[in-house]
Amino acid sequence: MRRTLPLAALLLVPGLVLAALAASPPPPDEAPVELPEIGLVSYSGCDDLLDSxxxxxxxxxxxxxxxxxxDGVHLDGSLVRRNGFFDMLAGGTAELQSDVAMSAPAPAADNAYSTTNVHVAGVDEPDEVKTDGTRVLLxxxxxxxxxxxxxxxxxxxxxxxxxxxxxxxxxxxxxxALVLGTTVDPRIAFDDFAGPYPGMYGSLHAVQVDLQMRKIxxxxxxxxxxxxxRQVGSTVxxxxxxxPRLDLPRPKKRDLRRxxxxxxxxxxxxxELVQNAPLAAFQxxxxxxxxxxxxxxHQVPCDRISHPAKADGVSMTTILAFDLTRPLGETSPATVVxxxxxxxxxxxxxxxxxxTVGADVFYAEPAQLSRPESSEVASTRVHRFAFTGQEPRYTGSGEVPGLLLNQYSLSEHEGNLRVAVTDAMQEESSVHILSTQGTELKELGAIGGLGKDERIYSVRFIGDRGYVVTFRQVDPLYTLDLSDxxxxxxxxxxxITGFSAYLHPTADGRLLGIGQExxxxxxxQGFQASLFDVSGDSPTRLSQLHVKNVxxxxxxxxHGFLFLPETGLTVLPAFEKTLVLSVTSEKIALLGEITHPRKHEMVGRAVYLGGSVWTFSESGIKITDxxxxxxKAWIRLPQR
Structure with missing residues (x-):
């Protein structure tokens, strides 16, 4: 027997989440799409959990x-990029398609420095390079x-x-510093037909380091x-x-032959092994x-493990919150769904x-194990948690038809959640606005029909406006009014031709698109950057830069994007090189390229520090004026 889990007891959930303040219902002629009821229920005890x-x-x-x-999709523990069809391009010649002079932007203050490019200001995200302006960590x-x-x-x-x-x-x-690594059980052998899935054989290994004491x-x-x-202040x-951590044997060579x-x-x-697996394999x-x-x-208590009411899956999501000013052990018990x-x-x-629930369309992930038994239309399920200090509190869940691209497809504004998705069955995209009403995330309104026969390549929400790029042969950039x-x-x-895979506001009424021509x-046809004027209802392109084969x-x-709004300096790491641009309110200019000594290597990150650009690759760090x-310098990084 299962009972509804009290909301205050929940800490984590899987799925698509919406949160918002209750709003007035839409007019009768614009009734919202009915969303399935998504409730979280807990197990009555350990026996119930184990049996289920x-x-x-x-x-x-x-x-x-x-x-x-x-459907034959194995839990391989990896995500397939939705833009994964791109070939890795190397080399290339720059073709500047604007009439701006190639002059350097005005210098920033000597003590200026960049931080990780994040979605929400004040909410930090983990990245492979961190700096506080006085030191660089990696x-x-x-x-x-x-x-x-x-x-x-x-x-x-x-x-x-x-x-x-x-x-x-x-x-x-x-x-x-908090270092977030992954360890894999060394006893697990990688083979040609099936590699280990970290969720089954590996672990997150988080290490808290005191930089003053220089020790873990x-x-x-x-x-x-x-x-x-995510990190807010000192809370992570x-x-x-x-x-489930199931000890299942792999076939022997003689089995494969017959x-x-x-x-x-x-x-x-x-x-039979699964049917007799112990509680520890699931808890x-x-x-x-x-x-x-x-x-x-610490074991998560069985009565604090919950799941969507209408789906019985085996993959789990856990939320742990703790304060970095104290040792990691001082954390609230995790709740898992x-x-x-x-x-x-x-x-x-x-x-x-x-x-994602429903059909596998763009990519397969471990979470597909939790989907309903049969559904031809893929949808996105969202769960929202509110935080008071370090204590997460579940507030509601919702579902919209279609698939997300990434976190930029979600935006909370004035108590409502905006969600941009592509419905692969209908081959069009839509934006849904949801609000928390009781314990449900109800749809207040939606706009569909975006990019017929195309899919979303980038999204950006700014205030009451939304900007959506779809693509198949040409790139429509849509401007949406979300004020009501x-x-x-x-x-x-x-x-326009090509597409923007990332959109970034550079100034009032300006949007920079980074993608491919x-x-x-x-x-x-290669890298392209476009500067859009979005100050009016219809966007226009003010300037474009095209660099072939990049x-x-x-x-x-x-996280690879570096932009200094004070000067317009824009730095874009790439394969074997880094593009350095100047972006003003009217023009994009290519200032030059930064190259690393080793060939055939990806430059992954760039940081601005007091008048210098630091670029990071596997083999080392280059410091450039x-x-x-x-x-100015090349710092070789040790390999292990």
Whole structure:
């Protein structure tokens, strides 16, 4: 027997989330689309949890010893980029398509520095490079390295546990750094037919480092993978995904040679193992090692594990919140929900976690295991949590037809959540506005019909306006009026070749698009940046820059974007090089390129520090004068 879980008891959920203040109902002639009821229910106890999850997991196991979602999509623990069809382009010649002179922007103040490019101001996101203007932090050679922001000299190296390599993400609060790594059980063998899924065989390994003392002060280990994290002040909110930790055997070579004979036997054996799996295989846990050095494992109570009322899945999402000014062990107990977290969007006092339910259209993720038994139309489910201090409180859930692109497809404004999705079955996109009414996220209004036979490539919400780019052969940029949540409307559109994969406001009424140029048949022609005037109802393009045979990191990772609004300096890391632009209110100019010594290497990040641009690749850091683009130093990073 299951009972409805009290809202105040919840901490985490999977799915698409909306939160908002109640608003007046829409007029009768604009009735909102009916959304399915999505309630969270808890298990009555450990026996109920074990019986339910055994039953849900049994049909998902296969003869290979892995879990699938029923359509042959295995839990491989990785996300496939929706823009993943791009070939990696190298080299190229710049073609400037504006009449602006190629002069450097006015210099910024000597003490100016850039921080991680984030969606919401004041809500930090983990990234592989962090700086506070006086020091630069990154992981290289198995250690957390601290560099002097003035000279580039290494001032500290703090050794980290195994598994922490370049690309490991960080958060920073004063003299405390949080290093977010992943460890995989070394006993698991990688093979040609099935690799291990971190949710089953790996763990998030978070390490808290005191930069003054130059040592690790506490550690947190959670079986599963980090979906994402947000930081507000000194409070960190971790969203973690996992699947049951089932010890299932892999086929032996002799089984593979006689697969038709072996498959039924192996499948029967694996399902029997699942049906007899212990509670520990399903019950989430986390282990904290405090300053005293003794690890303590905490189990999430069974009556605090919940799931969507109409779906029984086996993947889980956990939210842990804690204060970085204290050791990691001082955290509220986590609450977990059966289901899978995919996209995380956070504000100062809210956290939204989404999941896809229904058909696999753009990509497959571990969260697909939590979807309903049958549904031809993919939809996005959202759950919202409000925070009072470190305590998450579940406030409601909703669902919209279609799939999200990324966190920029979500925006909370005046108590309502705006959600931009693409319905692959209808081959068009839409924006939905939802509000919390009781414990449900109800749709107040929606606008559809965007980009017929196309899909969303980028979204940006700014105040009462929304900007949506769709693409197949040409790129319509839509301007939406969202001032009336019950009656959103399209104001205008601009059709141009190519597309913008990332949109960034640069000034009042100006929007910078970063993406790819294309011909009239939709064939990719190389990097392009477009400056749009969005001050009126219909957008216009003021300036364009095209560089052949280049794809920037920004097109799939917004953390790679560097823009200084005071000067217009814009830095875009790419393969083997970094593009340096000047963006004013009227023009885009290519100032030059920064190259690294090693060939065939991606430059992943760029940071501005006191008149210099630091660019980061696997092999090292290049420091370049921002005004002249002359090289100042090359710092080789150790490899392990």
């Amino acid at each position: 999850l055994r039953a849900a997991a049994t049909p998902l196991v296969d003869a290979y010893g892995t879990l699938s979602n029923g 992981v290289a050679g198995g250690a957390l390295r601290v560099l002097d922001a003035r000279t580039g000299a290494t001032t500290a190296e703090i050794d980290l546990p195994e598994g922490f390599e370049r690309g490991t993400r960080l958060l920073l609060n004063g003299d405390t 002060v506490s550690e947190l280990e959670v079986p599963g993978n980090l979906v994402d994290a 909110r971790l969203v973690l995904g996992s699947v 697969w038709e004979e072996a498959e039924p036997r192996l499948l029967k054996h694996n399902r 989430p846990s986390y282990t904290v090692t405090g300053p005293e050095g003794s690890p303590v494992t 059966s289901g899978g977290g995919e996209t995380v969007y956070g504000t100062a006092d809210s956290l939204y976690v989404t999941e 949540p019950a009656a959103p409307r399209a104001l205008g559109e601009l059709k 294309a011909d009239r048949q939709g064939r990719i 794809q920037t990191v920004v097109e799939h990772d917004a 921002a005004a002249t683009l002359q090289s």
